Each structure stands twice: as structure tokens, then as C-alpha cells.
Amino acid sequence: MPTALRDYLRGLAEPMPEWLSKYCAPPSQRINRSRILRDFMKSRIVFYPGGGTDGQPVACFNSGGAAHCYLYVDYMISREEMVSELCNRGFIGYRSLDRIDLEVTDFPS
Numbered sequence: 001m002p003t004a005l006r007d008y009l010r011g012l013a014e015p016m017p018e019w020l021s022k023y024c025a026p027p028s029q030r031i032n033r034s035r036i037l038r039d040f041m042k043s044r045i046v047f048y049p050g051g052g053t054d055g056q057p058v059a060c061f062n063s064g065g066a067a068h069c070y071l072y073v074d075y076m077i078s079r080e081e082m083v084s085e086l087c088n089r090g091f092i093g094y095r096s097l098d099r100i101d102l103e104v105t106d107f108p109s
Helices: 003-010 018-023 033-042 056-063 079-088
Strands: 045-049 069-073
Touching: 003 056, 018 033, 045 056, 056 069
Parallel strands: 045 069
Antiparallel strands: none
């Protein structure tokens, strides 16, 4: 990644959201899962339509701490293909903390 972009993103750095740090805690200390979507949607999100399995945004935004949440949407890749990719290959240098499958009806209108 070009240095100028990395420096710019460092200027946008933010601490890990409180809900996410609690979600990373042992199961007995986690927040109620019913609040996760609401709290996630209030966070700074990198939205990547048509992103497929491209992990570059994760590496790019994580390098400067500019984002902690990512939302990939791609009608050209099936849920099964995405799950297989994340479980078998993943984004190099990262691991999946959890996967929450969402439907259109999960989002407030």
C-alpha cells in the first residue's frame, strides 16, 4: 500500500469499538448477541459491494486502525463459496472471530 494512503488512514484511526472488545471476550463476558447487529451498524464500516473474497480492504484499513468492521456484499459469490473461502484460506494474516449470516429482513427499513 502506498505510504500516503497508510498515513492518511492512520489519521482516521479510532479505538476498537467497546461492543467489539466485549465480543472478543470469553463467552461468559460477551454482550447479548441480539445487540450485535445494532452496534455493528453504528460502527465505522467499510462497505465493499462486489468484493468477492478480496481481502485488500481489510489489510488496508487495519494497517492504520481506521476501521474494525467490514461488510461484504456480492451477488456473484454464494454464501457457501464465501464461507469455504474464509474457513479454508481466509484473508492472509487474519482469522474470523465469528460469522453472522444476515438477510435483508435483518436490517431496519
